[in-house]
Amino acid sequence: MDNQDDLSQFLTSRRAKLNLQQAGLPDFGGRRRVPGLRREEVALLAGMSSEYYKRLERGNAKGVSESVIDGISRALQLDAAEHSHLQELIRSANAGTRPQRRRHPRRTQLTPGVQQTIDAMSGVPVYVQNGRLDAVATNRLGRALFSPIFDDAAAPINAARFIFLDPRAQDFYREWESNTREIVALLRVEAGRSPYDRQLSDLVGELSTRSDLFRKLWGAHDVREHRSGIKRIHHPIVGDLDLTFLGLDLTTEPGLQMLVFSAEPSSASHDGLQLLANWSASHSIETNSAESTTSANHSPDK
Template identity: 80%
Template structure:
């Protein structure tokens, strides 16, 4: 992954999403050869010279200040995740010319305290992942919930590989298309944060080679945070589950995020999670799916 190219392509992709009306600029008509704003218009909105912005969009990030980043973020109407990603890309572009400044690949280890904590959370599925979306740890219910991902998968089990390369994924995730976009956006964030992570580069290369959809979405340069949302899952044992997830960054284990899933009490999804938990005490769902009880009715 070329840091200067990533910065250039990200800025180009963001200004292509804005039109004159959205930017609050007058439209005097005339043909525009490319979609979105021109470089000169972004520079005007950001309060800088056109030449300075053009250099930045070519990947030359030398001497870029926080004020410049803020100005470009306002001009391109970046959200919090995009603003943070731009900051990471500029840092990476600056350090790329100075190998001695590069951060080493982040290593993540699960502490006994963390394992004890997630094992004690017996009524909700817990899934701990790193920035590459490798499954680093789960509690019992978390592994049972994502049994399709773990079945016949060599370590490290990876959510991106499952979503894009496993034929079961479009059935497991009822909103599979939304999940594909989310997965790529999360990997884009990690690529900006950890531009010299060889394992991440290898993963992106593998998915780009094996999945046309991944390659297309990767080229869009979209990013997002993974804080809270809904997962609509079709589990092979208990049927459809509509789950809320909460993403918690583990400050004690830099680079790890703990995802906790839950269902609203009194719903079929809540009953389904309880059924899955009870079933898991005596059965391995990956091996005994043919003996599964009837899923709760919605």
């Protein structure tokens, strides 16, 4: 990934989203050759010279201070996720092309203590992912809830690969289109944080090659945080579910996020989630029983 190019394209895309009225600037008429604000207008709003801002939008982030970042964020009306993303892009652009050590190693599994904790949360689905949206761990109900993602999929299990490349995703996610935008925005955030992640670059390259929609959304440079919201799915076993989720960063497992899902009490989704919990428990018992029988039949004593 080209760090300077990403910075340039992000700033250009945010500038194109604002008009004069939104920015509080007077409109004197006349033809405007670019969508949104001009560079000079952003510089005016940010309190800096036009040449300085132009240099920054070309990807030259040398010596950019926090006050400058704050000024640009105000001028472009960036939200918290966009502001944080801009900071990461500037950090990466300043690093140039020199290989950088990852601030935290990419985790691919949980420590036994954390896995034990999420297994104990048996009444709610729990799903743990890394920044690339690889599935790192689940509890039993979490795996049951997202069973289509795990079925017949090669490791690493990845939410982005499922939603863009697996035809079942459009049935599973009842708001599939908005979910595709969310997925790409999350990957954009991770690309800003980890521009030297080869596996992330490979994933983006694969999805860009195989999905026209992904390629279009990736070019929009939208970013967002994944903290809370509603997930509406159609589960193949229990039907429609409307679930509230909370995204919690695991401080003991840097780079991992735990998603916890729940349903409104006494709702149809709550009943459906309970039915799924009962199904997953009985299915687990049946699977363990079958494995035990198979093991016994192959015992040397038989």
